[in-house]
Amino acid sequence: MSDARQTDRAARGASGLAAGLTGAAHLAKPLLSFGFILAIWVAVTAAGLVPEQIFPAPLSVWQAAVEMAANGTLGNDLAVSLRRAATGFAIGTTLGVTLGLLTGRVALVRTLLNPFLTLLRPIPAIALVPVAIVWFGIGEGSKYFVISYTVFLTVWFNTHHGMQYIPDIYLRASRSLGASRMREFVQVVIPAAAPHVFAGIRLGVALAFLSLVAAELSGASSGLGYRLQEARQYIRTDRMFALLIILGVLGAVVDLVVHWIGKKLVHWQQG
Amino acid sequence: MTEGHVRVDNITIEFKGKQGPITALAPTTLHLAPGSFTALIGPSGCGKSTLMNAIAGFVRPASGGITLDGREITGPGKDVGVIFQQYALFPWFTALGNVKFGLKRLGLPKAELHDRAMAALEEVGLVQHARKFPQELSGGMKQRVAIARTFAFGPKVMMMDEPFGALDAQTRVVMHDLLIDIWQKRRATVLFVTHDVDEALLLADRVCVMSQSPGRIIRDYALDLPRPRSLRAQAETLLPIREEIISLLHPSHSSH
Numbered sequence: 001m002s003d004a005r006q007t008d009r010a011a012r013g014a015s016g017l018a019a020g021l022t023g024a025a026h027l028a029k030p031l032l033s034f035g036f037i038l039a040i041w042v043a044v045t046a047a048g049l050v051p052e053q054i055f056p057a058p059l060s061v062w063q064a065a066v067e068m069a070a071n072g073t074l075g076n077d078l079a080v081s082l083r084r085a086a087t088g089f090a091i092g093t094t095l096g097v098t099l100g101l102l103t104g105r106v107a108l109v110r111t112l113l114n115p116f117l118t119l120l121r122p123i124p125a126i127a128l129v130p131v132a133i134v135w136f137g138i139g140e141g142s143k144y145f146v147i148s149y150t151v152f153l154t155v156w157f158n159t160h161h162g163m164q165y166i167p168d169i170y171l172r173a174s175r176s177l178g179a180s181r182m183r184e185f186v187q188v189v190i191p192a193a194a195p196h197v198f199a200g201i202r203l204g205v206a207l208a209f210l211s212l213v214a215a216e217l218s219g220a221s222s223g224l225g226y227r228l229q230e231a232r233q234y235i236r237t238d239r240m241f242a243l244l245i246i247l248g249v250l251g252a253v254v255d256l257v258v259h260w261i262g263k264k265l266v267h268w269q270q271g
Numbered sequence: 272m273t274e275g276h277v278r279v280d281n282i283t284i285e286f287k288g289k290q291g292p293i294t295a296l297a298p299t300t301l302h303l304a305p306g307s308f309t310a311l312i313g314p315s316g317c318g319k320s321t322l323m324n325a326i327a328g329f330v331r332p333a334s335g336g337i338t339l340d341g342r343e344i345t346g347p348g349k350d351v352g353v354i355f356q357q358y359a360l361f362p363w364f365t366a367l368g369n370v371k372f373g374l375k376r377l378g379l380p381k382a383e384l385h386d387r388a389m390a391a392l393e394e395v396g397l398v399q400h401a402r403k404f405p406q407e408l409s410g411g412m413k414q415r416v417a418i419a420r421t422f423a424f425g426p427k428v429m430m431m432d433e434p435f436g437a438l439d440a441q442t443r444v445v446m447h448d449l450l451i452d453i454w455q456k457r458r459a460t461v462l463f464v465t466h467d468v469d470e471a472l473l474l475a476d477r478v479c480v481m482s483q484s485p486g487r488i489i490r491d492y493a494l495d496l497p498r499p500r501s502l503r504a505q506a507e508t509l510l511p512i513r514e515e516i517i518s519l520l521h522p523s524h525s526s527h
Contacts (some may be wrong), residue, residue: 151302172329173359178349189373191363268362268404
């Protein structure tokens, strides 16, 4: 093998390695963070500073997760909770986008609804649970109500504000091209507001998971939030930790998916 | 050509200010003959874009009236096309989609809509880029799409607000030729707002000069010269006018 060939190959190997490293670097940072926290966790629990029942070791948490998976509760809880979050999210987003487009576009609707909706925004989801139970009982209805209410307000707020920031020049261009108000709305206003709408939807997803736990406090017999409550009764902190980690991972994964879909749909927003 | 007669009669335009209304345009009268090409030049902030926006129907005059072929202009519409300095292309549509948007009100069958949009893009030399999104195109290409989009649906009047102001010198020269070419074929009435004296002299049949704000038209030159023009070849006529306009625009810098 000639020297030239050898250096060429070495160079290619090096660049391949570099590409692999930059790819790994994306993962490396979060992994470093998780590793760091895990190390502290192991150290604290191994040192025996805190009783295992108050602050369980990582291994106990893992075993609790495996146990819940094995006896079937985890799969069932996941399915139930995801269905609640998804249903509440779908209702809230549909209402939020629709009403946001209306309050952004129609002055009368804006005058009638904006002050009221703005007043509702600071009310936390958990404060609604008593009302939800009275109105919808302890069935699925009260969960859907709490989740969709929270999602709705955020999605409405972002959609409404996105409508306020539509560059005037798009509307001028559309009108001088003889577009009807309906076509302007569908082909100019909605796409121009879409980046803001998607930002709202992404927040809505996060809120669906946040309010899920609050909703499941309104008397449930399954779901991740219910299982957390149950674990409290038996002081099973290992289960609590497992459930909290599962909630976190679930939320992060769904957020990534929604972000990816948003990037595909609102493709003109990059750069 | 008898259509596209614009009459701006004694209009004033005011904007709301913190201390009462601010006059953006002093009483102004301007008649644009059908199929003519008029350049409007003035210092920045003199109200030349405001006058253009009023003809386009975006701004209502506080007094006076604007008519197109005898009918009052009360808002933006299909008869007055507008070309913006910032292109105003819709980034969610391709070049082709942008041109189609302007043509849709004609209610053509799908195939014909497509063919006419493609023909309009061909006219500005962008057929190969029809499927690209605006953000994938250069500034000159974007403005070509905007020109195709606006001329395609056949407006009688064309308002152009410093359309080549953001382009480099070489691209401008190409765009000038392209614009004159299309205009000579379509013969819409053009009002071309610019702050570039040479651009006005090279393109227009008529150059109107506006004063500092509140603006009004202080000079009106007719340029009956063949195209394509050049400042060197037609120096005898163009250079004295050029000198005069420059001294009007920058009174403090003038040597007189």
